[in-house]
Amino acid sequence: MPETLTFLLGGARSGKSAHAERLITQIPAPWTYVATAQAYDDEMRERISIHVGRRGDGWHTIDAPLDLVGALAGLPDGAPVLVDCLTLWLTNHMLAEHDVAAECAALVETLSRPRGPWFVVSNEVGLGIVPDNALARRFRDDAGRLNQKVAAVADEVLFVVAGLPMKVK
Numbered sequence: 001m002p003e004t005l006t007f008l009l010g011g012a013r014s015g016k017s018a019h020a021e022r023l024i025t026q027i028p029a030p031w032t033y034v035a036t037a038q039a040y041d042d043e044m045r046e047r048i049s050i051h052v053g054r055r056g057d058g059w060h061t062i063d064a065p066l067d068l069v070g071a072l073a074g075l076p077d078g079a080p081v082l083v084d085c086l087t088l089w090l091t092n093h094m095l096a097e098h099d100v101a102a103e104c105a106a107l108v109e110t111l112s113r114p115r116g117p118w119f120v121v122s123n124e125v126g127l128g129i130v131p132d133n134a135l136a137r138r139f140r141d142d143a144g145r146l147n148q149k150v151a152a153v154a155d156e157v158l159f160v161v162a163g164l165p166m167k168v169k
Helices: 016-024 042-054 068-073 086-095 100-111 134-153
Strands: 004-010 031-035 059-063 081-084 117-123 156-161 164-167
Touching: 004 016, 004 134, 016 042, 016 081, 016 117, 016 156, 031 068, 068 081, 068 100, 086 100, 086 117, 086 134, 100 134, 117 134
Parallel strands: 004 117, 004 156, 031 059, 031 081, 081 117
Antiparallel strands: 156 164
């Protein structure tokens, strides 16, 4: 398997996750889905259920709301991996009051050396209005910086709008 990083960006409900799933399933199974979401309420449980329902046989799921670097390090060489998504992972670290800059640097270092075909999904959050509170502005800024760093090390970057992928890199 080629050792490549494909980075998929888009807004909420843009189709980026579904597109990433279509891309990875063009590679023979098994596929590993590294999930960063945490189900704190019924609405989030429903969102997770929708994602799980789209995936059929051939998938192995690893929950990594915080230790994404460790989850990726624990995978066998050559394994096709889909990480969904970096903005939820970032949120988890921010809410846990971790050193976000250090966590992001470690993640980017890991992503710069994919050990198989890796597909990573993230939200583009910088296209809207300026948030009205400091935490939301910090999140937007940290997500923007993280997305830029991941895009820089990615072999391919796709921006998904209304279910349509556009090649950026």
